[in-house]
Amino acid sequence: MRLGLVISEVGQGLRRNLSMVISVVLVTFISLTFVGAAVLLQMQITQMKSYWFDRAQVAVYLCTEFSTVGGCDQQAATPDQVALVQAQLESETLAPFIDTFYFETQEEAFARFQEQFEGQAVADLITPELLPEAFWVNLIDPTQSDILVDALGGLVGVESIVDQRSYLEQIFAILNAASFTAIGIAALMLVAAALLIATTIRLSAFSRRREIGIMRLVGASNRFIQTPFIIEGVVAALIGSVLAGLAVVAIVQFFVQGYLAETLPLTSFVGLQDALLVVPLLIAAGAVLAALSANVAITRYLRV
């Protein structure tokens, strides 16, 4: 009896306030979609970080005829100098930190360059002589590139020592900024959603003030009076969160997996199982948000 009564009250409330309910649905839908996108972006960043940082190498570039920086004086590194660098890399001081390393000749560097910039104008301007020879080093702990800089930085014939991680850091900083922007927008929208839910519930309570007045008069418990309103807010927000969940799944399925993954086949992207992990999070967030703001709104309405 009581449950049936509560359900019918909720249904009435939702129907009576249809336009407000729709706006609650839309606002929670959009704000939670942003939350979902931000979470997925963070997942993507973490995934890419572990993938790329593991593969990030330190390049020890050697001098070319054209270089003037570092230990270079417009002279290509001599075979002796190359051998010295190699000896250092194999020495007892450095070897414990190094997983593997290999030497790249100018021709190999050129071939890689051509492949990387295929079809772009710069590929035609570059000749093998312009590109430095290099030792490519994989460190056991990729964060310790400073050791190489200290040990090899001053050597004659070494132009520069570059940690690829520094490039990656920049890319990830940009991605991070994007995901924080999404989180910021999501937070603002969530505030709007919470306020909108509170307003909707107050409006709903106002349109049922006769019933509420009688319920209080005859001694209906506060919880009994409040529950239908809270459920009303939660139902509206749940519709929005389910839509947001669907949107997140659709974005991953059709945009990330369908478009991005085909366009950039070498990068691994977040997949459907990641999206399905986010969906319950969104639904729970929507429900909790609505329950809290509806609860505060109806409690305050009934107190005055």
Add this chain to the structure above:
Amino acid sequence: MIRFDEVTKVYRGTARPALNGVSLEILSGEFVFLVGASGSGKSTFLRLVLKEEKPSTGTIHVLGQDLGRISSRKVPYFRRNLGVVFQDFRLLPNKTVFDNVAFSLQVIGKSAGFIHEAVPDALQTVGLDGKAQRYPHELSGGEQQRVAIARAVVNKPAILLADEPTGNLDPETSGGIMALLERINANGTTVIMATHDAGIVDRLQRRVIEVIGGRVVRDERGGGYKTQATPIVTQGFGLGDAR
């Protein structure tokens, strides 16, 4: 049953107390008229009994409970012992007579079985057994007030508070309502009724508590609406109030 000890009520934002140092006791089974000019504090008295308002100073006991000590969570359960009727009926226009009365039982969690026993019973008490499926707008004012009374007594409250229940009704219909309230009182329910209707008070010869400007100026068993002395006092206070 109901005891006021030096109760003063000053509404927030007003300077003059709506009730001023009221002490009185109402016993179980009494029928009490609360009379006095408009604004004298009759409704305030009833709201205090119902714990819709709390006194600024003084203590109120109802049914053996100190109202100041009832937590706001327990107030609804306290109110289940009281029935209330108003001048404007306060029925739900989109519910039938039956559902209006049933609603007050549903929302305090009574079972469907209980409701189907109690509601027809209450409707019979107020003389509306044939009109259970009507809507409020299909009833006369007197009949609507009977529905409100049925709703107030369906849960067999110990106390019935009535705030000008005949205020909107013609004398004959009022007479019917009063007969009903007397019958309810005869069955053991304490009835407290605020009213302006001198004819009714004079005819019933019950206990009369007269309030002027928030003070009890007369508490008389078997009294009428006015004694010889009070009109002068009322006038004096009335002029003072007008400022």
